[in-house]
Each structure stands twice: as structure tokens, then as C-alpha cells.
Amino acid sequence: MNAVPSPRAVAALSIATLLILVAATPAASAAAGGSGASAPVVAGDSPGTDTSPTRIVDGVSIGQQTGTATPANATNATNTSHENPDEVDRDGDAAAVRSALASRLAERLSEGSVRIEQGEYEAARGALDDDYAELLSAYVEVAGDAADASPEAFERAGERQREYAEAAAEFEETYEAYREARRAGNESRARELARELREDGERVNRTGTNLTRSFDAVESTTAANLTDATSSVRNATASVENRTESAVEATFVRTVVEASVARESAAFDDPVGLSGRIATADGDPVANRTVTLVVGERRLRVATDETGAFETTYRPVGIRTGDRSVRVAYRPADDSVFLGANDTVALAVRPTNATVTITASPERAAAGDRIAVTGTVTANGTPVADAPVRVTVGGTTLGVVRTAENGSYRLAASLPASVTAGEATVTAGVDGGDRAVRAGPAEADVTVASTPVTIDANATAPNGSTAVVAGTVETENGDPVTRGAVEISVDGSVVATARLGDDGTFRRLIDLEDAVGEGDGGDGDRSDGSVAIAVSYADPATSLERASATIRVDRDAGDEATTAAIRSALSSVPVLPLGAVVATGIGLAVLIRRDRGTDPVAGAVGGDEATDGDRVGDDAAAGDRSPGRDLLAAARRRHEAGEERAAVETAYRAARRAVAAGEGVSVPATGTHWEVNAAAGRALPAAAADRFERITERYERVAYGDEQASPSAVADLLEDCEALVNAGDADRASDDE
Known part of the structure; x- marks a missing residue:
């Protein structure tokens, strides 16, 4: 292996250079020291104060060790009309800190609402930038179980304000295009x-109503005041409604439809x-x-006569x-x-039993190959149009397709790797057991x-005691393998696993010092200083074959590269004062020393216990809160309020977020709900995959069909979501042990 400068060498070189520069410029240091400039004050440095590390968020200091918080010194705080940070700092009251953070979050929401009312949509989004997320994170830290704190309400309000801003901006863009078409005389356009x-306009009204409800929730659970923000949203929504109504009146002729059934x-x-009969509002046919x-x-094409009457x-x-x-x-x-x-x-709809035929081709396929499923749906010899047909293979849903006017259907999709090798059953059936067909x-x-x-x-x-193992797992056709993980072995013993990302890549830091020599006698550490590392992949729940690769890594290359880099850097350095030479020598000796038991590089990256951030493709959720937990709580609140459709949609988002954070799950960022379900089916255990598929099915029927979700059905769906989120919590807890 070629000895190349490692990150350790770069770090050593940087420190050496810094020491050299400091030692070589005593005059500058003296000038700085005699200028009268005071040293920077660090929170907790004053005699007699708590020296726990803190971080300042928008003028409020959050204690990192204890989870408590106090607002920062007034010189670092942002002025606010709601809370005086100095007063909070003096009494150290956690409740006052919560109030200060809640006030700042409310200010951001109010600012965004005012910007939307003024038509400044980019500025409105800016009010909810990363600073809002940081404020919310700090608020979560100090909220605890306090009755006067509701991080979920603030998070939901932020999400809904972003949705409202996007809806208002889209309306404004359409409105300007409409006005331009009118000015150009293009009436059709x-x-x-x-x-x-x-x-x-309907979307603006819907998202605006949701936003003001979120503001009400914030005000009912915290001391924040969002009266002005609510007024701004209502004003903006009223403006949209007025302009929409004006455009409709200026552009269209209103109509009336009257319908009746024979029985x-x-x-x-x-x-x-x-x-x-169809007529204008004035009665003209x-x-x-x-x-x-x-x-x-059903969508039906009908013809009207001279009176506007129709029959079908x-x-x-x-x-x-x-x-x-x-x-x-x-x-x-x-x-x-x-x-x-x-x-x-009014109609009493009775069920009809139908017959489905199916043909699948080709009869033999591998993961990633396109498989076409075709057939017909008929009832007593009559073709059934618009019937939703669900197609599965090996128990995994490939998709749902609607029949054509002649009752035929066709679905072409890639065969998922989650279908195991051997004989598999392809099914096609009319979706929904309580439907007319x-x-x-x-x-x-x-x-x-x-x-x-x-x-x-x-x-x-890089240092001889640890190794960074990385690579890619692909099928023979070059498609990335995105399910599961690889095992990494040293000297015949498995020392780590690394999850695969959505591009098939993996990356993991391993400890060579503990691994070498503890295996079963493989060709581990050799006299030339190299060690064999094996990477293997196997997932019996798929049709993918086992694979492995062995590589050798030179444990001495890292130190040689470090030493060479430092020698090269020092070769042209002029003679320095003795103190600088001693300081530099000590620093370099520490960096070059091969103390593998306390290696600073391993400590920096975190070793086996803290390498999630060093893996490619990991979807670990930020912070300690469970992925989907807040959304699930929101779904339950909507269910309790009788908002069943909103509860189903929010619960699905919770389940999708929990699934995306699962081990080996690669969810496409812009995938449809069935693409997400397919990804979950490839990675989740069978019970969890079935549960998520039930959630997806219910979501599809409510979000895209005409189903009115019953309270009992929503309650069952929420239980499924709870089980998915809890399973994710258990998996993450076991990973942390």
C-alpha cells in the first residue's frame, strides 16, 4: 500500500505549523497583550460560577450537562418585548427560560405571518430557517414535562406556516399569470x-385554517401570544378569497346541475x-x-339536448x-x-362479485428485472371499468392500477429483491373488500x-490502530444493493456491521488493536505489518446471493506518512526560539507516538460506539426524540378532535418517518406511498412490513379515494403506527447498549 498523508498527518502538520507561527511572532503577541483589549469572557469562567458547558441560542444560554437553561448575558441577547433575558439570568428560573424561548419562537411565527400578508414569501420562509429549528431544539431541552410547554405545538405551527407560505406563493404566481393572460387577450388561457x-385558493384556505388552529394550540399550551399572527393569516387568506372570487366572476358563467335516479x-x-339537466345560473340550457x-x-361522458337535459x-x-x-x-x-x-x-349500493384473470411475464426473473402483470376484471361477463387492482408478488405489493373501459389492466414494475429466490406467487385482486365490486x-x-x-x-x-473500511455493494448488473448491512471481519472474527445506503455504499471505522489476534487463527496480522479485513454480505430474506471481499491494509503506512509529512514541513523552517522548539517537539512526539490504547483519532471519530455519523446512507434522526413520535401525538389529537381524515394523513407521515429511520430501510426522498411501502417491505421484518402496508392502504383509500375513515378504523391505524414507532425505539435502544 502506498504511504499517503492521512488525516492524522494533516492534523499534526497543522498543529506544528501553528506552534511555529506563534513562536516566531513574539512581537505581535506582545503588541496584542499590551493593547488593552480584554480577553474574551467564556460562560462559566467567572470565579464561583458553575463551569458546565453552555450554548447560546438567540440570546438564551442552555446548560448542556444538566438540561437546564438560563438566558445569556444581556450583551449577547437579542432584544425582545416579551421577556427580559437579564432578569431570567439573575433568578435562574427554568420556567422563565421556557417563557423566553417560547416568546422568541412566537416572534418568528408572527414575523413569518406578517411577511406572508405583505407578499414577502421568501422572507416568510427565512423567519423559519435553521435558527427556528435551533430555538425549538433548545425549547425541547428545557420543556420536560412542564404543563406550560408544548414543543409539539411549536413544531406543528412551524410546519404549517411553511405549508401556508408555499400555498400563498403558488397562488400569487398563478394569479400573476392569470392577469397577464387577461391583459394579452388570451381568454382560453x-x-x-x-x-x-x-x-x-382552496389550498390557501385549507392550510391557513390549519395554521390558525396551530396558533390556537400554541396559545392554549404556552404563554405565547399569537394574536397578531392569526390576524395576519386571516387577512392574507381573505385577500386570496377576494381575488379568486373576482377572477371567477370575470371569467366564467356559473351553472346549476339537477340530477335524479330511476330508483x-x-x-x-x-x-x-x-x-x-345542466343550465346556467340564469336558467339558460x-x-x-x-x-x-x-x-x-366514475367519470361518464354524456350528451345534452337542446334543453340541457341528459340521460345515462x-x-x-x-x-x-x-x-x-x-x-x-x-x-x-x-x-x-x-x-x-x-x-x-341517494342510493343504496349493493355489492357485486367479479372475476379476475392474470398473466405474468416473464415466467422467470431476477431482482431488478421488469415483470409485467396483465389481465381482466369482469362481472357476469360484463367488463368492469375503473376497478382498482392490487398486484403483489411473493406477498409484496408491486402497485395498484385501475382497469380500462374494456376491463383490462396492466402493471409493469421491477421485481423487488425482497422476494426470495425460488417459486413465487403473483396475485391480482380488486382492492377494498367493502366496495361495490x-x-x-x-x-x-x-x-x-x-x-x-x-x-x-x-x-x-491512518494510525495503525484503527481502520476506515468503505465500499459499495452492487448486483452483477450494477444496481446498488440498498437493503441490509455488510459484516466486517478481522482475523476471522466479525468486529462490526455497516448499513448500506441508498446508493449501495457503506463506511465504518473499526478497531484493529482489539481485533487482531483474537480470531480463529486466520491470516490476520503478518510480519510485514499488514492485516486482512473481510467484508461480507448475506440476506436470506432476499433473492440476492452471498458475497465477500478481502482486502489487506498496511498498519504502518499511517505513521510513515505522518512522519514524512512533518519532516517535509519542518525542513525549510528557520531556527526558532528554544521554547517554541520544545513545544513543537512535544506536540509532534504525542502525535507520532503509537499509543494504540488511547488513540486520539479513534476518540475523535468515536470508535465502534459512535460511528453512525461516519456511515454512508444512515438515516439516523437528529436529537433524542423518536422519528415520528411527535407526528403520532398530533395524529392522536386530531383523532380525539374528530378530524379523522387529518388523523389518518398525519399518522401515515408518522409511520413513514419511523420506517425511514429503520435499520436498512432506504426510502426514496420523493417516492410515492407504494414505493415507500416497497422499500419498507424489502427491509422490515414481516410483521412490521405487514403493519406498514395496512397503514399505507388505509392512507391511500382516505387520501386518494372517497372513503370516510371511521373512528374505530382510525383507532386501529393509530395502534399500528404506535407499534412501528415503538419498534424503532426498541431497535435504537438496543443499538445504544
């Missing part, structure tokens, strides 16, 4: 943009006649047009069974002059071939 304005019950195999009606979950047939498919109030909505084209309208009809899964068989894996590894020993 103006109508398209006006429809977007309505959607953007009050329907099933897919017993469709119901639907008739009605929307005549002789082919229009789109959204009836329940409705076959329920994805709507839930039972007594339903089915929406009938007129949906004009984006560039139409007409505005849409809604009506409802029901169908048990059809099955097909495929053979899953094992996939060879290669490991490209390297290692360096």
Missing part, C-alpha cells in the same frame, strides 16, 4: 388559469338510470354538448356499499366558459432467480 386559481338502489350488475359528469367514483346509466364500482349520498358533478373542460356545479342523489385475487407463478452480488471495498489505517 385565462380560463385555465382561473381554474387553477380556485384550486390554489334508490344500484349494483354493478344492476345499474341505475340517471337523468338530469347548456345545450347540445358532450360533457363530463363525475358520478361517485350508472354502474357503481369503487364506491363503498350501503346507503350513500352519491355526488353528481358537472366538470367542464379547463378552457370552457362554464363553471362546474354539483348535485347529490369485489373480487378475490387471481394467481400466477413465477420463478425468481438468485442475483449475484459484488463488493468493491477498500480500507485505510
